[in-house]
Amino acid sequence: MSPLIGKEHEAVRAKLYAFAHHSSLGDEEVFEQHTGKQTLCLNAGDFERVLQEHGEHTKSAYSARIAELEQNVTDLKAVNSLQGADLTKLTEENAKLLAADAEHRKKLQTLPAREGNVESREEKRIPFWRVAAPLVNRLIAEAGSGTQYTRPQIQDAFLQDLDNFPELKPAIQDLMRTAKKESENTPFALDGWGMEAIRLALGDLAKKEGGATRKAEKH
Numbered sequence: 001m002s003p004l005i006g007k008e009h010e011a012v013r014a015k016l017y018a019f020a021h022h023s024s025l026g027d028e029e030v031f032e033q034h035t036g037k038q039t040l041c042l043n044a045g046d047f048e049r050v051l052q053e054h055g056e057h058t059k060s061a062y063s064a065r066i067a068e069l070e071q072n073v074t075d076l077k078a079v080n081s082l083q084g085a086d087l088t089k090l091t092e093e094n095a096k097l098l099a100a101d102a103e104h105r106k107k108l109q110t111l112p113a114r115e116g117n118v119e120s121r122e123e124k125r126i127p128f129w130r131v132a133a134p135l136v137n138r139l140i141a142e143a144g145s146g147t148q149y150t151r152p153q154i155q156d157a158f159l160q161d162l163d164n165f166p167e168l169k170p171a172i173q174d175l176m177r178t179a180k181k182e183s184e185n186t187p188f189a190l191d192g193w194g195m196e197a198i199r200l201a202l203g204d205l206a207k208k209e210g211g212a213t214r215k216a217e218k219h
Contacts, residue, residue: 127171128194135161136201148207154198155190162188 135157139149149157162169173187176194181187190198199206 124175127168128175130168131158131162131165131172132194132198132201136198139202140205143205147205149202149205150207151190151195151199154195154202154206158190158194158198159188 138161139154139157143149162172169188176188176192178192180191181189
């Protein structure tokens with residue numbers, strides 16, 4: 001194939017020939033074989049000059065870019081390390097919260113039973129309080145300045161007031177029953193929760209140490 005030199009014309013009408021749609025003529029590789037790839041070619045002298053003029057600048061630009069990328073990698077590693085520490089801390093805190101939640105759930109599960117036990121116990125102690133409540137009110141009313149009731153005084157007062165409620169004695173005796181009281185024949189001894197309940201109700205009027213400061217009187 002040779003160029004048509006000297007036969008050029010202006011404003012020539014183009015005609016579409018059938019072979020224009022031939023697959024081989026539409027192949028990029030075929031055209032590259034005839035026209036060549038669009039690449040830039042320099043001779044040795046021009047290359048040396050371009051290298052001297054732009055080489056150092058290009059090298060510096062690449063070095064700066066590499067340094068920037070390395071810094072980015074360092075920063076990412078630091079962030080990842082902090083995030084790892086935060087994740088570990090959050091995991092530990094989450095484990096503590098889960099343990100606390102499990103403990104609360106356990107308490108909630110047993111709460112109805114424990115509340116039921118408390119209610120049942122207090123109901124059983126009603127006969128005791130029918131004697132102890134008026135007793136506490138009397139001792140408070142009779143207390144003078146500096147009065148502090150000892151355990152023996154409280155015991156004597158309880159036995160005295162108990163005689164006013166003979167119908168309650170069997171229930172109170174059964175409620176306060178212990179092996180020690182049976183062996184010593186002291187069924188109404190306030191040597192446990194009964195004494196502490198009355199002392200708590202008396203507050204500051206209950207002597208903290210042994211000794212008598214005032215005798216409890218019978219009403």
